[in-house]
Amino acid sequence: MSGRLEPKPLPRRDYLGLLGLGSAGIAIFGSLLGMARLPKPRVLPEASSVVRIGPPLEFPPGTTRTLPELKIRVISTEKGVAALSLICTHLGCIVGEGEKGFVCPCHGSRFDPEGRVIGGPAPRNLPWLAVSQAADGTLCVDTAAETPAGHFYPVV
Ligand code: FES
Missing domain, CATH: 2.102.10.10 (Rieske [2Fe-2S] iron-sulphur domain)
Structure with a gap:
């Protein structure tokens, strides 16, 4: 018997939707981080001899x-x-x-x-x-x- 104070279980469809949103958020964050690093050179120039x-x-x-x-x-x-x-x-x-x-x-x-x-x-x-x-x-x-x-x- 479920009482009024017990949380309702998250329907499976909503759970998968939240999981998809979380994954998309992580992917977008990673992409933005990568784009922010683009202007910086990955290889530093050597000092002139x-x-x-x-x-x-x-x-x-x-x-x-x-x-x-x-x-x-x-x-x-x-x-x-x-x-x-x-x-x-x-x-x-x-x-x-x-x-x-x-x-x-x-x-x-x-x-x-x-x-x-x-x-x-x-x-x-x-x-x-x-x-x-x-x-x-x-x-x-x-x-x-x-x-x-x-x-x-x-x-x-
Ligand atoms: S380093 Fe060996 S003789 Fe100069």
Whole structure:
């Protein structure tokens, strides 16, 4: 016997209708969420490997300057400006200054002032990196682009 205070059981047709409405609501919500994410790029662009190192006045001919934050040595001559990577070609340690060039603190590879291997396990010379000039004249180094050893960028 059912009393007046007991809830009426939900008819099966109404139950299926509510279930359908709930599913449609979830689908619409998911679609809106997906559309809201569309304007955002899924892949973030990589930082450029080209870095600005400063105006040519900071690198007068006849000088060399180490930029430790970039792991490069900038060599400036009358022929132009060059950049030498200070990342050891053996296992990637940062080479330091030695008596006659560079010495790797990890396994003792030695390089002459132009980056040629003169001892140790390093399999190849230190890479020379591409130097360029921005439109405003600032010197730039591409830390991911090698250039032939001995190539100096003619600064204008
Ligand atoms: S990392 Fe430089 S010699 Fe091994």
